[in-house]
Amino acid sequence: MTESDSDDRLVELLQDARSDELETVINYQANAIALSGVEAQEIADSLAEDVGEELGHAEEIGERISVLGGEPRGSYAIEMSQEALQPPEKATDQLSVVEGVIEAESDAVSTYQDLVEAADEAGDPVTEDLATELLADEEAHLAEFEGFREGLLDE
Numbered sequence: 001m002t003e004s005d006s007d008d009r010l011v012e013l014l015q016d017a018r019s020d021e022l023e024t025v026i027n028y029q030a031n032a033i034a035l036s037g038v039e040a041q042e043i044a045d046s047l048a049e050d051v052g053e054e055l056g057h058a059e060e061i062g063e064r065i066s067v068l069g070g071e072p073r074g075s076y077a078i079e080m081s082q083e084a085l086q087p088p089e090k091a092t093d094q095l096s097v098v099e100g101v102i103e104a105e106s107d108a109v110s111t112y113q114d115l116v117e118a119a120d121e122a123g124d125p126v127t128e129d130l131a132t133e134l135l136a137d138e139e140a141h142l143a144e145f146e147g148f149r150e151g152l153l154d155e
């Protein structure tokens with residue numbers, strides 16, 4: 001691969017990661033609102049807090065895309081597909097929300113693992129550092145929601 005091919009591949013991975021972050025912002029906010037007031041305040045609050053973090057991720061990734069010569073996508077160019085994160089039919093269904101979040105966070109963990117590897121192969125330590133930092137955040141989100149799942153299953 002030439003240097004610009006590997007840059008293009010990194011930008012593509014960054015674009016997809018940013019699209020996922022922005023879709024997550026929409027769905028975490030919708031689920032946080034749906035869950036608030038149904039004895040799920042802790043989960044609702046955690047999701048509301050993550051909305052800000054995921055939005056920050058999208059911004060950092062967008063800035064990196066720009067430095068690498070790309071342009072962050074607008075909404076027409078973003079495909080959305082997080083089926084498991086659509087708000088539940090019954091607002092009381094905390095477990096289905098928590099499982100949707102676990103699926104989204106697991107996807108994010110594997111996205112950033114792939115990006116760490118691709119950035120390393122491309123010899124781009126700045127993108128690699130960014131992907132490592134985002135990976136750590138998503139692993140923490142994943143662990144938190146796995147804890148919520150255990151708590152709900154123990155009830």
Ligand SMILES: [Fe+2]
Nearest residue numbers: 021054057108
């Ligand atoms: Fe994120």
Ligand SMILES: [Fe+2]
Nearest residue numbers: 105108138141
């Ligand atoms: Fe996350």
